[in-house]
Amino acid sequence: MGSPACDLALFGAMGDLASRKLFPALYHLYRAGLLSEESRILALARRDLSEAEARYQIGQSLEEHLGASAVEASEVEGFLARVSYLRLDFADGMGYQQLGDWHHQGPGTNTLVLYYATPPALYDQITGHLRDAGCCDERTRVVVEKPIGQDLSSSRELNDQLAGVFREENIYRIDHYLGKETVQNLIALRFANNLFASQWDQNHISHVEITVAESVGVDGRWSYFNSAGQLRDMVQSHLLQLLCLLAMDPPSDLSPDSIRDEKVKVLKALSPLTPERISTHLVRGQYTAGTAEGVPVPGYLEEEDAEGPSHTETFIALKVEIENWRWAGVPFYIRTGKRLPEKRSEVIVHFKPAPHYIFDPDQKHLANNKLIIRLQPDEGMALQILTKDQGLSRGMRLRQGPLELTFAEAFETDRIPDAYERLLLEVMKGNQYLFVRRDEVEYAWRWVDQLLANCEECGAHPKRYAAGTWGPVASIAMITRDGRSWYEDA
Numbered sequence: 335m336g337s338p339a340c341d342l343a344l345f346g347a348m349g350d351l352a353s354r355k356l357f358p359a360l361y362h363l364y365r366a367g368l369l370s371e372e373s374r375i376l377a378l379a380r381r382d383l384s385e386a387e388a389r390y391q392i393g394q395s396l397e398e399h400l401g402a403s404a405v406e407a408s409e410v411e412g413f414l415a416r417v418s419y420l421r422l423d424f425a426d427g428m429g430y431q432q433l434g435d436w437h438h439q440g441p442g443t444n445t446l447v448l449y450y451a452t453p454p455a456l457y458d459q460i461t462g463h464l465r466d467a468g469c470c471d472e473r474t475r476v477v478v479e480k481p482i483g484q485d486l487s488s489s490r491e492l493n494d495q496l497a498g499v500f501r502e503e504n505i506y507r508i509d510h511y512l513g514k515e516t517v518q519n520l521i522a523l524r525f526a527n528n529l530f531a532s533q534w535d536q537n538h539i540s541h542v543e544i545t546v547a548e549s550v551g552v553d554g555r556w557s558y559f560n561s562a563g564q565l566r567d568m569v570q571s572h573l574l575q576l577l578c579l580l581a582m583d584p585p586s587d588l589s590p591d592s593i594r595d596e597k598v599k600v601l602k603a604l605s606p607l608t609p610e611r612i613s614t615h616l617v618r619g620q621y622t623a624g625t626a627e628g629v630p631v632p633g634y635l636e637e638e639d640a641e642g643p644s645h646t647e648t649f650i651a652l653k654v655e656i657e658n659w660r661w662a663g664v665p666f667y668i669r670t671g672k673r674l675p676e677k678r679s680e681v682i683v684h685f686k687p688a689p690h691y692i693f694d695p696d697q698k699h700l701a702n703n704k705l706i707i708r709l710q711p712d713e714g715m716a717l718q719i720l721t722k723d724q725g726l727s728r729g730m731r732l733r734q735g736p737l738e739l740t741f742a743e744a745f746e747t748d749r750i751p752d753a754y755e756r757l758l759l760e761v762m763k764g765n766q767y768l769f770v771r772r773d774e775v776e777y778a779w780r781w782v783d784q785l786l787a788n789c790e791e792c793g794a795h796p797k798r799y800a801a802g803t804w805g806p807v808a809s810i811a812m813i814t815r816d817g818r819s820w821y822e823d824a
């Protein structure tokens with residue numbers, strides 16, 4: 335289904351996020367006929383550009399990010415005809431009236447969607463100027479990117495500022511992981527298959543692993559990253575969202591609030607990492623020089639844009655417990671890091687062994703079923719099951735093998751849409767189910783804040799790991815202490 339007509343005003347339109355993600359996503363929606371004929375886009379940026387120059391640059395960046403073969407000249411032209419450009423100094427209230435004029439000169443029925451693709455430090459100013467220029471009414475939607483604050487109090491402040499002008503049902507807080515097809519698939523997998531629904535608890539599951547690994551380093555963003563670290567940058571948002579989708583109770587329907595109510599219950603039930611638990615439940619790491627995909631790379635402190643010594647973590651592994659009936663005694667081992675051996679995001683659900691084992695004792699280590707959900711790349715899932723080994727000579731020997739579903743092969747999809755395509759489409763449709771509600775953000779910060787405070791109290795500085803390895807050895811020790819191993823080590 336296409337989207338209703340919208341006027342999309344894109345703040346920071348000539349910036350990195352817009353050129354890497356937003357314009358390519360809008361272009362794909364346009365190509366797929368999912369952008370309403372009446373929808374219009376206003377690119378807003380500080381640069382002194384004519385409309386023709388702005389369109390030219392956006393066209394160039396589409397080619398750069400999608401590849402020349404994926405863009406069709408006539409389609410790019412058709413798409414760019416929808417784009418207008420307005421030079422605006424975001425800090426200066428003067429130009430905002432022109433944005434209002436642009437909207438009012440349109441068809442009149444289009445919903446105004448404001449997308450803040452800018453540093454969060456500008457959100458408040460932009461919101462204030464929009465309000466003063468009378469650009470917003472009770473239908474106006476606003477889309478904001480993470481990070482929503484640096485801690486609970488700054489996130490509250492930012493949420494209060496937004497709430498001063500926009501209604502919560504019109505605020506779309508992006509966590510782009512929620513827009514990934516395979517992440518949404520967790521909902522389908524869990525709640526459309528009774529097979530799993532009946533097994534999804536502490537009676538049947540022994541533990542869960544969530545790995546979000548990246549081979550890149552901090553990618554020219556040292557200064558931002560250094561003030562955040564992997565815990566704030568990745569765990570507070572993406573990994574806790576994944577955890578919520580895996581652990582939440584079934585929502586009564588697919589409405590945004592039913593889903594988000596269930597996620598909030600998980601966040602509230604996260605067991606705090608008290609100072610006594612820090613040494614056994616948390617490992618932080620920072621990469622030193624090593625290799626990335628075979629090429630030598632510098633350490634975090636030697637990156638070109640590095641600004642001196644730092645205790646910021648580029649890797650974190652955590653043992654997370656959820657204090658409720660469903661998950662009592664089931665640890666969720668989560669880890670995420672930069673400069674790991676490969677880019678890979680996956681979830682491994684380890685099921686408990688059968689209550690009574692009757693096969694060769696030397697094969698007992700094979701006895702646990704595993705569900706492997708590959709979020710990226712090679713999107714798909716595999717269920718590791720045990721069968722009898724083939725042949726007359728083997729007796730009742732067991733063999734482990736996967737029931738395998740690779741989405742690209744099974745569904746003959748040539749392209750899995752980027753998360754931003756889905757998210758922009760849902761904003762235009764006015765569906766908030768893939769966006770983060772205020773209380774989710776704040777409960778996540780509450781948990782992260784106590785963790786950071788307790789790390790500070792324990793002086794838990796990051797341990798070194800060489801770029802191109804799976805993080806500090808302490809992260810292996812963390813899981814081995816429980817008699818388990820990370821999936822790739824098994």
Ligand code: BG6
Nearest residue numbers: 480510511548567568572679710
């Ligand atoms: C962003 C983080 O939110 O997600 C980045 O700020 C990280 O540090 C990125 O690299 C990872 O996203 P993806 O979609 O490439 O897994």
